[in-house]
Amino acid sequence: MRKIATLLCLTILSSSLAGCLWNLLDDDPRISFSDCPSSWHVEFFDHSNDNFGSWDGRVEFTDSKGNTEVLEYFSSNKKYVTLDDSLDWTMKYTFYEGDIGFIVGDSVYGGDNRNGDSGTIELDLVRKFAGGANDDSPISFSCSDSNWDIKFFDQSNEDFYSWGGEVEFFVEGNEEDSYSFGDFSSDMKYVTLQDSKVWIMKYTFYEEDIGFIYDGKTYGMNNDYGESGEIRIDLS
Template identity: 80%
Template sequence: MPYNYGRSVNNMRKITTVLCLTILSSSLAGCLWNDDDVGISFSNCPSFWHVEFFDLSNEGFSSWDGVVEFTDSNGNSEVLEYFSSNKKYVTLDDSLDWSLEYTFWEDDIGFIVGDTMYGGNNANGESGTIKLDLVRKYAASSSSDMPISFSCNDSNWHIKFVDQSNENFGGWGGEVEFFEVGNEEDTYSFEDFSSEMKYVTLEDSKVWKMRYTFYEEDIGFIYDGKSYGMNNDYGDSGEITIDLS
């Protein structure tokens, strides 16, 4: 009996060791970093990014059908393939130099670095390697001199747009107009925008008007804890006052 018990303990130790090695190797799959400082991160809503992946046929893609490998100047690399829009935006360590090797397996996928677009009209298996010129892109969808800004980040917002059938909507099926009370000549109009413009921040110390028209039944918006729309007839419209004075 003692012999069998000891052999069982040894077997358990072997199994435990194998499991630990399996878990460790799985956690490192596709990630070949030499130290604990990870110089790359992925998100679907960052405060800023360097590379943006796209699929022209699906804003909230479930599979970007290609392979990319990021390599930094220290020799660390990260490989991604067939990933979803949860990893749409890539933020890199600005203190390092980076290259990106890519292969496209779908004709309408690609990525954007700075103001340059790669892909979007690909041959199957088209590939290449580029040196990345790191330019930070920010989530605000309007220029800094405008009194209105948009973001996919849910901090400090006045209006939140909603599509009940799609949290990460590719096109909000309606139109909105913003203008300051007493200055209707300066009107800011938006339509068919994506969830990257889900949250709206308006310039404080002003009274705003927002006009809206719904062309989709389950869209709407939230202001000051109150929901508008969500069960619309085609063409339903209205106007609200947003007093930030």
């Protein structure tokens, strides 16, 4: 299959479809899109709608081998982009809507645009993880419902933009080294904690219909403002 893909790409090298055809046929594509990744390099946003139906702009990813992938007017199922770290990448963009943009590393592009604003950047590939975690973090977050210890919910919106509360995790007996999160989106709905430890989770609800599930038990759903508590999570 790889030989066939290479031959076809060489045949149409001068065509703007070369990069797209390569990605369709290659067994190991250098670029992938998702609405629920474990990590990513580029995140698209639309301030009007977190789960946008159309990101009104155009982006063009080109790798150091000359392969190109173009996206236009795409939905949030392509919100997160993961690129091959072994290649260098450039990204051209054009905004046709005022409040759209994207995030690369700690840099935000767009969000307050004029129609037709455009540019080209060399991508510094910094892999991002939900909740600001990293590969070595004892806590990981996901919007995928596989292998989780805690599930957060909002009865008003399954795909919530902001969970109206705060949570704090720490290993029992080591409260000084804690991990705190608040007002997070459903991208962090599922939490996985490092095994072989006993965890404490403190929580405060600032919204009536939010809560979480641990070990089959539901907490919250009919909260007073500022209602709080803690649970013990024994994974030892």
